[in-house]
Amino acid sequence: MVDYKVTVFTTEQISAGTFNNVFIKLVGTDGESESEKLKDTSFLGHIPAGSVCNFTISCPVSIGELLLIEIQKQNFLWLIRNAWLPAKVKVQSPEGKTYTFPIYRWITDDKVHRFREGKALRVFDETHHLGKFNRKKELRMREEVYCWDVYAEGIPHTIKADNTSSLPPEVHFSFTKDIVFRWNILTRGVQMRLRGYYGNKKNWNDIDDINHVFWSKRTAISDYVQKHWKEDAFFGYQFLNGVNPMLIRRCTALPENFRVTDEMVSLHGQCSLEDEMKEGNIFLCNYKCLDEVELQEIDGKKQYLMAPLVLLHKIPDNKLMPIAIRLKQTPADDNPIFLPTDSEYDWLMAKMFVRSANFHEHEYSVHLLRTHLLAEVFAVSLLRNVPMVHPLYKLLKLHTRYTLQINVLARLHLISEGGVLSENSACNREGMITILKRSMSTMTYSSLCIPDDIAERGLGAVPNFYYRDDGLRLWDIIHSFVQRVLSYYYKNDDEVQRDTELQKWILDIFEHGFLSQAGTGIPEKLSTIHELVKYVTMVIFTCSAQHAAVNDGQYDYGAWMPNTPTTMQLPPPTTKGTTMVETIPNISTTVKGMVAMWLLSQPPSDFVALGDYPEEHFNEKDPCEAIKDFQHELKKLSAEIRVRNTSLEIPYTYMDPTEMENSVTI
Known part of the structure; x- marks a missing residue:
């Protein structure tokens, strides 16, 4: 007889343990063991969360190199049925070799589940028939579980799930995340209802009255916003370092529908617009994506949304100052160009309409489409096409954490008919879909890769x-x-081309995420290692850094409603001169918008920072050392950002790697 020493690790997550009986079988190149019950447990066979259980499996002879393990969980006394979340299983063979089998998946039924040894294998690395068979079987099962669905024509496809309970257990929130998420929703809504603001449909009497709701949840930046929201310099600053840094671009020629003249604007040193454009000092923000989208009524009042054009000038002290605003795309007598030389009131109203437009551009085009929906596509394609043993799965798995559930919740409660965001923004659901489609039609590969995007803009x-x-x-x-x-x-480009699972992953993303759009530069296949590395970098950057940049500051910049109105109750002025408090959102809409942005900006209860890999999917030395070096570089960058921020009037923290999550979780 030969003995295999088996160690079973259960994750530390609350509710990860089980009272059920657990059986394990070892499968090797030369045979397999009997299915043995895990014996080293506590009272009544309970396997606690965070436990490490040891036992021995004996075989008449060596079963060779271990390929996989089979795990089966059976109900205890047929009365108690509960899930189990094992982390990994380690096996020491009689020859002295240690094998590690990463799991990190909920086991909820009494079926046999197979898990491969931790060494990463591409499809053409498989030499044993059992490895090939289980690889195909795993992907067939995943294709049945992770199905594509069309939420709306013309936008990225989603996972097919009517609600969160229909999602596979392995992509669910943790117990802690779920409880805290529900508690945040409940408590914030109750606070506002108890104060009598949530259902109050009256207009504000005065801008300063918004302090009555603003005081309850504040940040250092939201306080700064309240003090400086009227200032031109802060208005310009937000196009660079607010929640939507994706629209501004250098202006080399004025658009036909925005003919600003030298006589209209006053530039430093009496330079001409033409000269300043040549010097690279003029910038444009064009909200054409919002033009004439379908609007809705809130509390019986029609809402309004503009599609502005904004011209900005970099002045010698390096501030970015707005110098002209047109609120609608089509030039007309009733569509004036607003200027800083107008009355303070008219100029401020024009900027508020721009900020309201920015809210919609940001939420739907930049935040929803370019982070949440794309991250979902990356995740679904990975789970459908790439087995657990593949190096790509091991590299990207944690960058998909919680994304599917948060997106299903968003479709159910945030952007659905009657959803928190839908019912408090100017456009209705059809208008939102229009914005998404238009943004989708202009999306390019380079716009998703920050070095290319910065250069192109x-x-x-x-x-x-x-x-x-x-x-x-x-x-x-x-x-x-x-x-x-x-x-x-x-090791070479040929291996990239030969990896059929990798190619299926990229093709699935191209077809279901980017809707097979030609001419966008988005690849439908990968031919070189260079192309593969850039594409995977884009995926990780989108799911972590980009999402943090456009998500985490929503409450900072939106809590003080006049800086980010979610809608406008009156049309923009056709002549200069209008009434502010009758135009901005009413009390109820203001409060609901604040609640939505507060919830969207909350740090998660079980935060996993970029670069943290609590699940040990890699076994090989080189990838494990690469992870350590990655973490070291991220910590260095974080320290540099924090030192820089000490000298800034407005610290920029959203791209601090220690402050951002590995994945889209909120």
């Missing part, structure tokens, strides 16, 4: 652009990490 030399500075550093760090890991597994 002509923003490489803009001062005080911290999203760019931190983002480019993060991209380089992620890229170096990805290159190191994938170059360990792919």
